[in-house]
Amino acid sequence: MYEQFGKEFWEERYRGHTAVWSGRPNPQLVAEVGELGPGAALDAGCGEGADAIWLASRGWRVTAVDFATAALHRAREHAETLGADAVNRIDWVQADLTGWAPPEERFDLVSAHYVHLSASREALFRRLAAAVAPGGTLLIVGHHPSDLQTTMPRPAVPELFFTAEQVAAGLDPDRWDIVVAEARARSATDPHGHEVAIHDAVLRARRRP
């Protein structure tokens, strides 16, 4: 299925810079997962691995998936700077999420941050939800559509963006409790150096045991 920002786009982006992201875990991951006890986690679209590394350093066993080999290479290098215990808790997987099916009901946490697909988004989120074990947590975070009205650089392709409510609507209410579904504000600095209020679409749901 055609996606505008495919593997080549991302490989190029990662090859062109020393580090694309901050190296810090995403704030919504820290906010939502900080109090959960460790288990098995899937980080879908892991990029340079900051979330996976943060989870592993807190005792999670992590499967971290991305299709960009340049990102995974950098993530592995970054992880090497940790103790062997944490490194050995991360399994880096190079795969295209539009075709890759994670094992069903396997993970206590399935997290995807800023993976913006259009045509294949719903199917991907369905597969990610199916990978959550009973009692486990699904955390999907994206740039909220309202960011398109700000000065933060976002691709002018509205169908890439989603709300937490849209993600929640794809979950069977008999099997899921919605814990958080909101547009959460945070501040960021735009390319002109101005502080901007942006929003994350944050969906956290718990699969019923």
Ligand SMILES: C[S@@+](CC[C@H](N)C(=O)[O-])C[C@H]1O[C@@H](n2cnc3c(N)ncnc32)[C@H](O)[C@@H]1O
């Ligand atoms: C905006 S980055 C976010 C990276 C990371 N989650 C973070 O928050 O720092 C999106 C990531 O998703 C990956 N990605 C996009 N489409 C993908 C696909 N179809 N299969 C696997 N990875 C994909 C990209 O390579 C990129 O690393």
